[in-house]
Amino acid sequence: MQLSREALLRAYRQMKVIREFEERLHVEIMTGEIAGFTHLYSGQEAVAVGVCEHLDNADKIISTHRGHGHCLAKGCDVNGMMKEIWGSREGLCKGKGGSMHIADIDQGMLGANGIVGAGAPIAVGAALSAKIDGQGKVAITFSGDGACNQGTTFEAMNLAVVTQAPCVFVFENNHYSEHTGVDYAVGTAQDIASRAEAFGMKVWRADGTDFFAVHETMREVLAHVRAGNGPAAVEFDTERFFGHFEGDPQRYRGEGELDRIRETRDCLKKFRASVTGAGLLGDAELDAVDAEVLGQIEAAVEAARAAERPTAEDVLADVYIAY
Amino acid sequence: MQLSREALLRAYRQMKVIREFEERLHVEIMTGEIAGFTHLYSGQEAVAVGVCEHLDNADKIISTHRGHGHCLAKGCDVNGMMKEIWGSREGLCKGKGGSMHIADIDQGMLGANGIVGAGAPIAVGAALSAKIDGQGKVAITFSGDGACNQGTTFEAMNLAVVTQAPCVFVFENNHYSEHTGVDYAVGTAQDIASRAEAFGMKVWRADGTDFFAVHETMREVLAHVRAGNGPAAVEFDTERFFGHFEGDPQRYRGEGELDRIRETRDCLKKFRASVTGAGLLGDAELDAVDAEVLGQIEAAVEAARAAERPTAEDVLADVYIAY
Amino acid sequence: MSKMMYRDAVLSTIAEEMENDPSVVVLGEDVVGGMGTPGGPEAIGGIWSTSTGLFGKFGKDRVIDTPISESAIIGAAAGLALAGKRPIAELMFADFIGVSLDQIWNQIGKFRYMFGGKTRCPAVIRMAYGAGYNAAAQHSQSVHQILTGMPGLKVVMPSTPADVKGLLRTAIRDDDPVIFLEHKALYGVSGEVPDDPGFTIPFGHARLSRAGQDVTIVSSGLLLGFCEVVADKLAAEGIGCDVVDLRTTSPLDEETILDSVEVTGRLVVVDEAPPRCGLAADICALVAGKAFASLKAPPQAVTPPHTPIPFARELESAYLPSVDKIEAAVRKVLAWR
Amino acid sequence: MSKMMYRDAVLSTIAEEMENDPSVVVLGEDVVGGMGTPGGPEAIGGIWSTSTGLFGKFGKDRVIDTPISESAIIGAAAGLALAGKRPIAELMFADFIGVSLDQIWNQIGKFRYMFGGKTRCPAVIRMAYGAGYNAAAQHSQSVHQILTGMPGLKVVMPSTPADVKGLLRTAIRDDDPVIFLEHKALYGVSGEVPDDPGFTIPFGHARLSRAGQDVTIVSSGLLLGFCEVVADKLAAEGIGCDVVDLRTTSPLDEETILDSVEVTGRLVVVDEAPPRCGLAADICALVAGKAFASLKAPPQAVTPPHTPIPFARELESAYLPSVDKIEAAVRKVLAWR
Ligand SMILES: Cc1ncc(C[n+]2csc(CCOP(=O)(O)OP(=O)(O)O)c2C)c(N)n1
Numbered sequence A, B: 001m002q003l004s005r006e007a008l009l010r011a012y013r014q015m016k017v018i019r020e021f022e023e024r025l026h027v028e029i030m031t032g033e034i035a036g037f038t039h040l041y042s043g044q045e046a047v048a049v050g051v052c053e054h055l056d057n058a059d060k061i062i063s064t065h066r067g068h069g070h071c072l073a074k075g076c077d078v079n080g081m082m083k084e085i086w087g088s089r090e091g092l093c094k095g096k097g098g099s100m101h102i103a104d105i106d107q108g109m110l111g112a113n114g115i116v117g118a119g120a121p122i123a124v125g126a127a128l129s130a131k132i133d134g135q136g137k138v139a140i141t142f143s144g145d146g147a148c149n150q151g152t153t154f155e156a157m158n159l160a161v162v163t164q165a166p167c168v169f170v171f172e173n174n175h176y177s178e179h180t181g182v183d184y185a186v187g188t189a190q191d192i193a194s195r196a197e198a199f200g201m202k203v204w205r206a207d208g209t210d211f212f213a214v215h216e217t218m219r220e221v222l223a224h225v226r227a228g229n230g231p232a233a234v235e236f237d238t239e240r241f242f243g244h245f246e247g248d249p250q251r252y253r254g255e256g257e258l259d260r261i262r263e264t265r266d267c268l269k270k271f272r273a274s275v276t277g278a279g280l281l282g283d284a285e286l287d288a289v290d291a292e293v294l295g296q297i298e299a300a301v302e303a304a305r306a307a308e309r310p311t312a313e314d315v316l317a318d319v320y321i322a323y
Numbered sequence C, D: 001m002s003k004m005m006y007r008d009a010v011l012s013t014i015a016e017e018m019e020n021d022p023s024v025v026v027l028g029e030d031v032v033g034g035m036g037t038p039g040g041p042e043a044i045g046g047i048w049s050t051s052t053g054l055f056g057k058f059g060k061d062r063v064i065d066t067p068i069s070e071s072a073i074i075g076a077a078a079g080l081a082l083a084g085k086r087p088i089a090e091l092m093f094a095d096f097i098g099v100s101l102d103q104i105w106n107q108i109g110k111f112r113y114m115f116g117g118k119t120r121c122p123a124v125i126r127m128a129y130g131a132g133y134n135a136a137a138q139h140s141q142s143v144h145q146i147l148t149g150m151p152g153l154k155v156v157m158p159s160t161p162a163d164v165k166g167l168l169r170t171a172i173r174d175d176d177p178v179i180f181l182e183h184k185a186l187y188g189v190s191g192e193v194p195d196d197p198g199f200t201i202p203f204g205h206a207r208l209s210r211a212g213q214d215v216t217i218v219s220s221g222l223l224l225g226f227c228e229v230v231a232d233k234l235a236a237e238g239i240g241c242d243v244v245d246l247r248t249t250s251p252l253d254e255e256t257i258l259d260s261v262e263v264t265g266r267l268v269v270v271d272e273a274p275p276r277c278g279l280a281a282d283i284c285a286l287v288a289g290k291a292f293a294s295l296k297a298p299p300q301a302v303t304p305p306h307t308p309i310p311f312a313r314e315l316e317s318a319y320l321p322s323v324d325k326i327e328a329a330v331r332k333v334l335a336w337r
């Protein structure tokens, strides 16, 4: 289905925000200013955006350790996120969560998650809530090719089928879990989607570096799930452009692999080529978006750097609502 | 493949021992003499025996909460088991384990297990040990139709495929997990075996109330696995004759279901009809086995009743080898 | 007041709260029972009879029978709670936190804090715990000591039907995650329960079930009753025991404990968990740290030994704290010096 | 003696034991690293560099790289151990006991007892624990208090490279299951390690890392070093501290602790776990119970507050016990009365 100019521009912008957010963090992290483990989403933007462009705040998503892209695509505030990653008390989570634990319940973003595989059952719960409400809302869980081996992911798929929960299992196969290849760690002779299918749900597959493929596939998937046909799963083939976490020397990559995927599998480049080729958008307007986004990220970094730091008293706040 | 008279008699005897062991417990439990939760294996004997007749002590099995049949089929001592169930210090586990925790490592019986799904990963470990030893030995895990929904079972299947462990996942589908039907709890549109297949292993299916079907299937399965082709799974369709545990009023059963399965799905009856029909064994020799087994069980119960009771000091023994 | 069993106090409170608040949802294994069987839904409920009839009343969207997948059960409760519902998840046995701990500890217990205080996670996780049924090492355990040690969780251990009623109402209405521990051996015990639909018991308020001047006995759950027996026996000899029923181990009512010890100077803590890093040690340390000057004798813990729970009747009885062992401990602190 | 880092003491000990005993097997996520990638096996090892080179030396049957399936990892270790091997399983972060606790707690820890004492389960489960890396609530936790409370498990917490060497040898050779806790912030710390291939340290024997007459400080792991700093500072003022490095929390060397407190009469326990039902309370209760008459001041615990572990640098520093907080606690017990 043809997207409007506005929708195209918004999708591009969303992907670009994620890309620049991550590319900037990659640089900033080397300065030592940012604490903790950070896992960057660069390269996978088309998945987060292609999925979340179909959702509103009442639809829920739950993310992973590599969560920035999902958060941004679902509408989390760029400044609030940057401040969180900087550990400021003005951050989305007051500096208590950091990169791996960003959440914004009001946006339907139920949290990045440091525990691989933990998100899937939580999404089933959110989907069961949507089922009770009966408004055709869904819950979506993002999982990696590594997370798809965790028992919780399997249990969640079965529970979703049994309860006919409106839940979508989005598998982002970027071929690596930390330093291990998907061909080793996922035993199946076929693919991740086939394994999901064996649990009794309908599955789809698409190129995760092609925004249009993701978006179009998700249209079908969501039509199926919102209509009350139970859960579904999608496997997107995608690429991560950086290491598993910042600091990873990536010696497990093939020769020239990083250059090749940046060259041929870059969702932003592919998007631009496609929309300009089809005459839907021009390079100039995309360049304008690029410039604007760069400015936004620059401003976010400056704001994060200047933001208020938390204090020792903050440690004790917010454990319980009432204790 | 045709079994020898000796093999046929032994198989029948093994099944009969299990049957009479369980039928007797069913009666004894009502007297209140036996403590704890007891889950009886009556009805499923052809699976335990059809599997274990192919194994020697260096092959390992791991069982479930419904473990008596597997233990007996794998060679655990009848008296030692009865004493254990009676909680005697002469029991196989000195009265510390009870019905749900009988093990006999020397027989390659790595334990009944009170935690549903816990056995599968343990079996993979035992299989990895066999792989290191390189003697063509295997490890077998028995799981119910309920246990096949536990995350550990799925993780174990994937790990077995990834590591090409000589492990066999035997699924005993008796249609119920406690009070819930398999059609509800196992989401897949197909069967349990199909789900195992999606993990990348070869699977088989057979009638679990037909000893010959089980035995013949396991011959193929074990030839495949012992030859180094990685793990395999088998789904046996079977029946449990008693409640989930003793005391279960079984209101979830269909009308006449218990009579029907005792009539048409009794592995002992089917075995007898088959071997006498084919002229391989005569009713008289089978009756002789029956009588002998009844005597053995009677003796075991008497021995258990008379066996030494544990004392308070025993509580503190055997936690650590050296502390 | 009505007389009812502990298990019925659980069931009736859940039913009432479901009636009052459409966001309350129940999930767990066999909470309906009979799903997918010839007997059909509710042919038999769960083994503790704590959800009987709920499915018929509230339907399948709010009474969710699950496969044997405890991580998914607790995870689903987490998701329901984050999405605005008030899930009550049932673990059939407390021992099954082993297969679902991450969702309890690292998820439900941490959301509010990790997410900067803006997230509510009003999930109740009920579980049957405790020994006394000869269910052996994997079906008899106490887990409150493990969960009390986990920040973000509230932990409730009612010892009477009335406390079940008042504390479970509070739990369901609480905006924080609550672990609700039901002792298996208490399910069949009857007691008077207030009829007032507004009756609740706040968390962090212990109950003084016996009052005396000579020794403080702290306990909860099944063993509370054992302590009362000892207190009554000693009362006949003119020895007065304060018996403190904790009701909730997190939050802990430090004040009631410390106030009592300030008077008595002597403390016995009776708990069903293993001794190391357990609740008994926790409370002995609290008192030693904060009421040191009042203490006339070493704080005494009565717990099982540091072993798994054995099966045989004789072994399990020897394993568990008994009235005799409690009495001996009390006499020991009274005799000190 | 050789100077080596804590992480290298782990790696070299594993390599030596694998060399000596063909039944020793290693398994875990990325213990090989690079499996199924263009870079190939060992392209990169695990994130802690504690298994580098093992695959090349001992091959894929004895160095088993696993999918992300912690229950299966620990379960497989259980099966390997029951079948006669000596598995060393690695959990990348101690926090992942959440997804594998059943296999640790209800399986590995209980086999020997449940099965009547005839079963050996010589599994070592290594895990990186502790805060200090701003890894936030799900990647920074201490878990020794949880596992120490579980009968059947031995729990080891080395604070120096030499202790890693001696204790890990003992762990691998032990016939019981052992939890081996490696503090993330110590991996890069260097120290002298005995070269003697027979060097082992028995479990249940604490180390007196500083000796003094005035106060007993008990700790382990990373915080031990903080306690030493405090002891050295106070020594300059003429205040003598016994600093007890527990080395193993189960079995616990009660004797060394009690002997010390009998002399000093004052106790400070410094521990990284949350305060409730933690190790600090455990040891305070032990001392209050068994050395009551010697105590001149209330036993004092220095622990983080009862909150999850926050992310930001300022918050994590404020959360963790610090040299200053330890010093203040020591001065407080010294000043008591
Ligand atoms: C339960 C658990 N096990 C292991 C880890 C460590 N870990 C973090 S990310 C990761 C790899 C995840 O791979 P994948 O699911 O493919 O996601 P990707 O990193 O590719 O986005 C691992 C092993 C963890 N955080 N949680």
Ligand SMILES: Cc1ncc(C[n+]2csc(CCOP(=O)(O)OP(=O)(O)O)c2C)c(N)n1
Binding pocket: B064, B065, B066, B114, B115, B116, B117, B143, B144, B145, B146, B147, B148, B174, B176, B177, B178, B244, C029, C068, C070, C092, C096, C099
């Ligand atoms: C982790 C765990 N969850 C739940 C239970 C309670 N339980 C014991 S047996 C059982 C049903 C198992 O069904 P299935 O696997 O089909 O085996 P069957 O009883 O039919 O032999 C349940 C739910 C348990 N023991 N362990």
Ligand SMILES: [Mg+2]
Binding pocket: A144, A145, A146, A172, A173, A174, A175, A176, A177, A178
């Ligand atoms: Mg990946």
Ligand SMILES: [Mg+2]
Binding pocket: B144, B145, B146, B172, B173, B174, B175, B176, B177, B178
């Ligand atoms: Mg079954």
